[in-house]
Each structure stands twice: as C-alpha cells, then as structure tokens.
Amino acid sequence: MSAEAHAAAVMAGALWVAEDDRGALVGFLAAEGVPDALHIWEMAVRIDAQGQGVGGRLLAAAADHAGRLGLPAVTLTTFRDAPWNAPFYARHGFRILEADELGHRLEAVLSQEAAAGLPADRRCAMAMPVR
Numbered sequence: 865m866s867a868e869a870h871a872a873a874v875m876a877g878a879l880w881v882a883e884d885d886r887g888a889l890v891g892f893l894a895a896e897g898v899p900d901a902l903h904i905w906e907m908a909v910r911i912d913a914q915g916q917g918v919g920g921r922l923l924a925a926a927a928d929h930a931g932r933l934g935l936p937a938v939t940l941t942t943f944r945d946a947p948w949n950a951p952f953y954a955r956h957g958f959r960i961l962e963a964d965e966l967g968h969r970l971e972a973v974l975s976q977e978a979a980a981g982l983p984a985d986r987r988c989a990m991a992m993p994v995r
C-alpha cells in the first residue's frame with residue numbers, strides 16, 4: 865500500500881495497530897469500507913509477535929468495525945498456499961470464494977494484483993460474514 869492509501873485508511877477510521885507492553889508497534893491492519901464489505905488491504909504482524917493472537921485481535925477489530933458500519937462481510941485477497949495466509953484466515957472464519965462468488969469488485973482486485981506481477985494461480989479472495 866502507498867503512504868496515501870494508509871493515510872486514507874487512518875482518516876476513514878479503518879486502520880488498527882497493535883503494540884507490545886512497551887508501546888512498540890507489532891502489527892497493523894488497513895482496510896476500506898466498500899458498499900458490500902469491509903475490505904482488508906493489508907495486515908502484517910512482526911515475526912517475533914506472531915503466534916500470540918495479535919492477528920486475530922486485529923481481525924476482530926476489523927469485523928467489529930464492519931458490524932458498526934452495517935456491512936455484511938469482511939473480504940480480502942491473499943495467497944492460498946502460504947500457511948500464514950489463507951489457512952490463517954480460514955482459522956478465523958474466512959472462506960475461499962469460488963469464481964462465481966467473487967463479483968466485479970473482487971475480480972478487479974485479483975486482476976490488478978496479477979497485472980502487478982502476483983501469481984494469479986496462487987491468489988484467492990476470501991470472505992467472512994459479520995455477525
């Protein structure tokens with residue numbers, strides 16, 4: 865994401881950070897509210913903080929925000945085969961969308977990623993319903 869995109873997420877109230885007990889940044893999640901979902905553009909957790917629930921708490925904050933906005937789902941695109949990507953999100957309630965479930969928005973995101981050089985055969989879109 866560009867600095868401008870991060871700033872837009874901050875201004876929209878759709879960027880969350882996680883800190884350790886010393887106040888050091890250990891993770892963040894940047895998203896955007898779109899008409900049919902809260903779309904996660906980027907999430908990262910510092911390697912030494914992984915496996916401690918940081919990513920799950922960031923996802924929960926995003927899902928809570930989506931609920932407050934009245935959005936029915938949280939979506940994202942990711943690598944389907946890396947264990948810290950699609951399998952991680954699946955453990956948190958996301959499921960891989962089939963081609964006929966993508967809709968124009970997610971099809972466009974995946975196409976843009978492929979045009980930027982990401983391997984299309986390894987990418988997928990996922991969604992989690994907001995409770």
